[in-house]
Amino acid sequence: MDAMTLPERSEHLLGALQRRLGPQAVLVDADVPARNCNDWSASLPNRPRAVIRPVDAAGVADAIITCRKARLPFVPQGGLTGLCRGAAPEPGWVAISLERMVGIEEIDPASATITVKAGTPLETIQKAADEAGFFFPLDLGSRGSCAIGGNLSTNAGGNRVIRYGMTRELVLGLEVVLPDGTVMTSLNKLLKNNAGYDLKHLFIGSEGTLGIITRVVLRLFPKPRSTMAALCALKDYSAVVALLDAARSGLGPLLSAFEVMWPDYWDVITARAGVRPPVGAGHGFYVLVEAQGTDESIDAPRFQSWLEDLMERGLLADAAVAQSLAQTKAFWEVRDICAEFGQVLGPHNAYDIGLAVGRMDEFATRCKADLANGIAGCESVYYGHIGDGNLHLVSWVTGLPIERQPKAEMDAIIYGLVREMGGSVSAEHGIGTLKKQWLGHARSEAEIALMRTLKAALDPDQLLNPGKVI
Amino acid sequence: MDAMTLPERSEHLLGALQRRLGPQAVLVDADVPARNCNDWSASLPNRPRAVIRPVDAAGVADAIITCRKARLPFVPQGGLTGLCRGAAPEPGWVAISLERMVGIEEIDPASATITVKAGTPLETIQKAADEAGFFFPLDLGSRGSCAIGGNLSTNAGGNRVIRYGMTRELVLGLEVVLPDGTVMTSLNKLLKNNAGYDLKHLFIGSEGTLGIITRVVLRLFPKPRSTMAALCALKDYSAVVALLDAARSGLGPLLSAFEVMWPDYWDVITARAGVRPPVGAGHGFYVLVEAQGTDESIDAPRFQSWLEDLMERGLLADAAVAQSLAQTKAFWEVRDICAEFGQVLGPHNAYDIGLAVGRMDEFATRCKADLANGIAGCESVYYGHIGDGNLHLVSWVTGLPIERQPKAEMDAIIYGLVREMGGSVSAEHGIGTLKKQWLGHARSEAEIALMRTLKAALDPDQLLNPGKVI
Structure with a gap:
């Protein structure tokens, strides 16, 4: 194998993986489906070198070890409904998709928990909980398409945060495959467990840059009457x-x-x-x-x-x-x-701002004026989960296609104001690559340095979703 | 300075620190107060080499850099009410005590937050919230003595977890001094902030082994009527x-x-x-x-x-x-x-078990019998926050002083049963050193290995509270 070129070596390794995991588990080059080339952000697609679709954590580990041997960067994919390119591949990467890891493993009424595979759509979990006499409160517009593993990776918010908290608060345990291929099974069902560091919070909200979540234990609640x-x-x-x-x-x-x-x-x-x-x-x-x-x-x-x-x-x-x-x-x-603003407004850019509740209207008023004054023809509308300090806004110039919308100018005006008012450039959507240049508007150098320390500790070769978030 | 011996060098460095921070800030050898030599566990005290008592994060950073230069291990101390020796010094260490970092910095009614110094007693925070028309729900028996920084370090539970969650759920932001002396100020007040990794959860519950928390932003709630x-x-x-x-x-x-x-x-x-x-x-x-x-x-x-x-x-x-x-x-x-079992029962050992709610009584029945059968004269009683899956028990042999109570035998019986029944050796008290040998009963090798990776990434020289937890 030493005499092979790197592309030959990749092909050889992916072929061997395909023989181990089955033909449906490894799709290469032209066989890569369009769905695995992009997320729901208004970005141009990138075809990955291959898509690997394991059915369990051991398969994910095998995929990771294969990618490491071939020196191919790899990105985890769930429902691909993200808005910041956190799960979008770059050219030449491998996508490790959890689309075949779908299903409810267990509902435990005594512990009020549901254990699911990470590729399971959110709506499937909501329905399973409902049929078992419970309520699973996480809810967002993409419920039918998004996967719970992606909800964890982005620490999704949605409609019921004011009562039940964000995704992070709904998770008791998880299984994750680390960037070195180690399967770490931490399927805790206990509400209180202070035995050592709480490792799950490291993976929740880190947008698939520290590990690939494969199974999840979620809290269930009594049904509202x-x-x-x-x-x-x-x-x-x-x-x-x-x-x-x-x-x-x-x-x-x-x-x-x-x-x-x-x-x-x-x-x-x-x-x-x-x-x-x-x-x-x-x-x-x-x-x-x-x-x-x-x-x-x-x-x-x-x-x-x-x-x-x-x-x-x-x-x-x-x-x-x-x-x-x-x-x-x-x-x-x-x-x-x-959710249908695409049809209503035409091409536009969507923003997701965290702000102090008391300053929301000041922000909206100033932002609307700055956009209108700074960019010819720029309109904007404002709405959000205000009880959680989360403002959404969309801005657009009527008549321009998405690639000609002045996104860079909008970003600069909006995130400049966010920085000035002590807000966050992402309340619930994450950073991915699209907001990476603005991370410093919301986090200090010391914070970003510590994020880099953690990334280097878990993924020293920078092969898992490199260049995302930080 | 190169010609100095290590003890001379320590003395020189601590003397220089005292000149910078003031005479009350550095107490050495015989001047070290008894309170800084132990926590509330039934353990023998250890006098540290020195106690450093800074008044702000810059002082904590200066203390840390001094300890690093002197190659002296250092342990953060709050109210010292812990039960697992997480904040107890070993001989020759330096204690960095937050006892002079006390007070409310701000109550922000619009954000419903309170910002406090880490040495502030829990009860002071409860009262300040109450006077401002809010409710701060964290509550435990040691409320008058424990410091909020210690509550965070141990992710304290207490009486209202079933409604408001553990300490972790009540924290929005914190300031922490890292083991290399970097001050990381992350005093977030936003309920939703997905801008990069959520760093606060790394420090909450890690028992002062990854950084020294110096300030905290806490959530406030409406007063129950x-x-x-x-x-x-x-x-x-x-x-x-x-x-x-x-x-x-x-x-x-x-x-x-x-x-x-x-x-x-x-x-x-x-x-x-x-x-x-x-x-x-x-x-x-x-x-x-x-x-x-x-x-x-x-x-x-x-x-x-x-x-x-x-x-x-x-x-x-x-x-x-x-x-x-x-x-x-x-x-x-x-x-x-x-809380008064010391007077009621005499010398005894206290345990803090996480268990599935449905199996609590099975555990209590078997544990009581195993203790009585395995250890002559051993009695035990059971109680707890059952809604949270948290069982407490105390066990004792009447008439024996604490040092002759058969703790090792009790530990083996109790934690053996915890392992068999898939529970946790710590629901809310933490691990410290006293439960360290039992951590493997509740966490897998892969989990403990990842804890070590995190510890090595943040504290490669193992000078901050070394040997605790893992």
Whole structure:
């Protein structure tokens, strides 16, 4: 083998792996499917040298060792719904896809845990939990496509963070294959386990740069027995903050969502997307408040009287309370329509900002003006999980294709303002490669140096997803 | 300086540090106070070579660099209330104590955060939060003495984990001095921040072996507006598990504590500690259930009717509901009395086990029998935060002083059973040195190897708290 060139050696090693794992497990060059060439970000695809699709952790380890011998960089792939190219391959890389590692391994009612393979779609887990009489609270727009391993790798947020926390808080144990091929099985089911370092948090949120997650133990929760929702219209942002305070103290831990929409968002969805909103236009802000309780007969009247009290106190300009599950769903469509912004707005760039709750409107106002003044024809709309300090915005210049949208100029204006206001360039989407140049706007040199120390300790040869995040 | 011996060099370097930081900041040899020689475990004290007491992170960094130059191992110290010798010095070490780094730096109502110095006692933080109109939920018996930095280092649990999570879940940001003297300031206040690796979780729960935490940003919560408590008597453990299920689904997120006491615990506190319990003796189990709500007028009747329904269904043998805050406190005394077991039982060893909720009673029954059969005169009692999967037990042989208690034999029986039943040798107390030999009972070789990799990456010279945990 020493007489081989490096490409010959790669071909030889991938061929041997294919013989060990089966023909469906290794797809090379032209056989690589389009889906494995990109994520959901608005980027150009890259065809990897090969896609390896193992069915278990031993297969992932075999794939990793093969890549190491061939000196081929490798990237883990789940549902490929990421927005920052964390799971996107570079030319010449190998993709290790978990698409065949799908399924529920165990539901343990006594421990209230579900153990799943890392390639399992989020929605499959939600349904399995529901059928077993439990509730799995992680929920995001890509639920049908995203894989739980990717949810862990990006520490996904979504709609219920205010009540249940981010993905990190829902994980009890995991199995991971390290960059050297070691399988580390740490499928802890215990809520409290202080026996040595908590290793799972190293892999959650590190975007597949420190190991490849292969199995996960997740927490399950009791099913909510009542769901209440209201769409509220308010005069100004100080009323929004007052409503959040009132929701936190008045609804307490029942509060399960607090989604704020700025009026420009409202105008776009009513004028361009044809949504028929439950309250009228012309208000300063719109907030979707949701609470989950344990007893419909007590919780629903209580929610109603909590709202009436706020109305009497003059905090709300208008409010509609959902009278049925169908109405609750309709309220959520107002918020979820942003998943279809591609159709509604045409080509645009999406941002995911972490900010202090109290400064959100200041940011939105300044950002909108700076974009409009700095870039000819630039529009932007604002919305987000405000209860979690997470603002989303999309910006675009009407009529330009995605490759001609002035992304670099938008980035500079938006992330410059984030830095100035002490925010984060990523609240929930991650860094990948697309936000890498802006990481220093949110993290100090000492922090980034420590990230590099950890990466070098686990992956000294820089073969696992190199150049991502840091 | 090259002509100096190592002890001369240490003396010279510590003298220079004292001139820089002030005479109160460096205490050497005989001037080292007794408090810095031990933690709260039943161990013999070790006098360190010196105690350094900086007032800020720069002082901690200076202390660390001094220790490195002198090749002296150093250990961080907070309230020294740990039970596993994580903060206890070995002979010849330097203790870097945070006892002068005490105080609240900021309460930010808009972000619902409190920023504190790491040496601040937990109770000081609870009171400051309360005075500012918030609730800080971390609570444990040593609240008046333990320091928040130590709470982070051990990822402390305590009484409210079932509702608010462990210390880890309450931390948003921290400042830490790394083993090389780098000050890493990561005082994040954002609930969602996925900009790069989440570094704080590396330091939380690693027992001061990866860095010295100097400041902390903690989450604050709305004050509960109602507190309901009941002391329930039950026939058997299956009724306890059914009660836990009923509490989770019926009280939902209001459930704030679920503390179980086995009958031997009950007998000890009534017969020997003189506690007058709110329900009679002779039952199979005793459970303290607590719920925190947002509206006394709705929550209290609801809690009462939830209990009455369980009584009618035959799940409870007896129950007392607290009718006042004083009664709630009296109920908690029944559970908190274990902090005085030293006076009640005499010399004993305390254990802190993580276990699947469903197998707790099987463990307790087998463990009690194995201890009684294996060690002449060995008694044991069982209690714990069962809702979190955390069992405490104490065991002793009456009449023996602590140094003659058969700890090694007890350890072998108890931790052997923990391993067999897939539990953890530490749910909340940590490993330190006292449980180090048992770490392999709860964690795999691959996990321990990764812990060593992390330790070597951050502290290649093994000078920060060496030999602890791993």
